[in-house]
Amino acid sequence: MANRKLGSLLVGAALVLGPMTIAESAMAQGASIESANAQQKADAQKAFTAGMKAQKAGKHEEALAAFKESYNAVASPNPHLMMARELVELNRLEEAWDEYERVIPEAEAAAVKDKKYNQTATQARTEMNDLKGKLGFVKISVKGGKEGDRVTVRGREISDHSKPVAVAPGTVKVELQSSGGGETSKEVTVAAGSEENVELVPGAPPTTMGGGNEVPPEDEKKVEVDTSKPTSLRTWAYVAGGVGIAGFATFAIFGIMNNSKHKKLEDECNGNVCSSDLESDRDAGKTYQTIANIGLGVGIVGVAAGTVLFIVSSGGGSKEKSTSALPKKPSGPRVDRVDVGYRSVVLSGSF
DSSP states (O other): OHHHHHHHHHHHHHHHHSOOOOOOOTTOOSEETTTOOHHHHHHHHHHHHHHHHHHHTTOHHHHHHHHHHHHHHEEOHHHHHHHHHHHHHTTOHHHHHHHHHHHHHHHHHHHTTOTTHHHHHHHHHHHHHHHHTTOEEEEEEETTOOTTOEEEETTEEOSOOSSOEEEOSEEEEEEEEOTTSOEEEEEEEEOTTOEEEEEEOTTOOOEEEETTEEOOOHHHHHHOOOOOOHHHHHHHHHHHHHHHHHHHHHHHHHHHHHHHHHHHHHHHSBTTBOOGGGHHHHHHHHHHHHHHHHHHHHHHHHHHHHHHHHHHHTTSOOOOOOOOOOOOOOOOOOOEEEEEOSSOEEEEEEO
């Protein structure tokens, strides 16, 4: 906490004492420091100070808006670096990566005239490297592309796809809208810290990719028929066979018991005439006969079904499906870094 307070005091002092430097940015919307007038510089300083206050209060949306306002008034790598940091705090990591990519050459250009901006470039590079492990990357190539083709990644238009595009881990849809009006798309699953290649061919059907391996298009997958789950069928074959065996065992046991009753009645009855005390044996014999018959039927059906299922299950290997675990939602890096002022760079603790 003491280091942070000290860093804040140093930043405040730097805002007042630091000398103005020139930082021309390729994407700057504000005036260069060299050409900015007094009012533009005052506006930029005021917005930067407001951004620092909002950042310390944890109001990162307000801080981002203030740093953008400062940068749009006078283009300087310092508020630009603060913009990238606020995007990290807001977990807008793809946007943060893009800003870091712009800050580095901007700060290096400014360092030609003022070496202290080497620290801004170095810190941006360090924070960008820390962010790299939390993002995935898609390397896009367009085969047979023409001028006017439009490439989007998750709906975000990519003007320069000659270098890998940073994306949050997960399923990423890459689309190509050709100048002729055709559309092509592919989906790829990207893990944190990995890079996947996506080749787009104008007019090709949409496909889904995973781990860099292309699989059949959706239309083709619809006509693919998965007729069985062999492993599951083999299990059911054993179950049916077991039921059938149990049925035959029931038939055998109750058949024997029925025969025993039948023999007793034959021995103790005179022809078809039996005494009344043998009626219970006669009824029991009928019950045993019924159970035995049911057992025989169950046995025949069970063994037959088990045999059929076993034969079918032997026709192919099992198909396994797996679902990759979604990467945890990345959080913003909190690293030791160089704090920046509107017109200077100072060392401070981590945030």
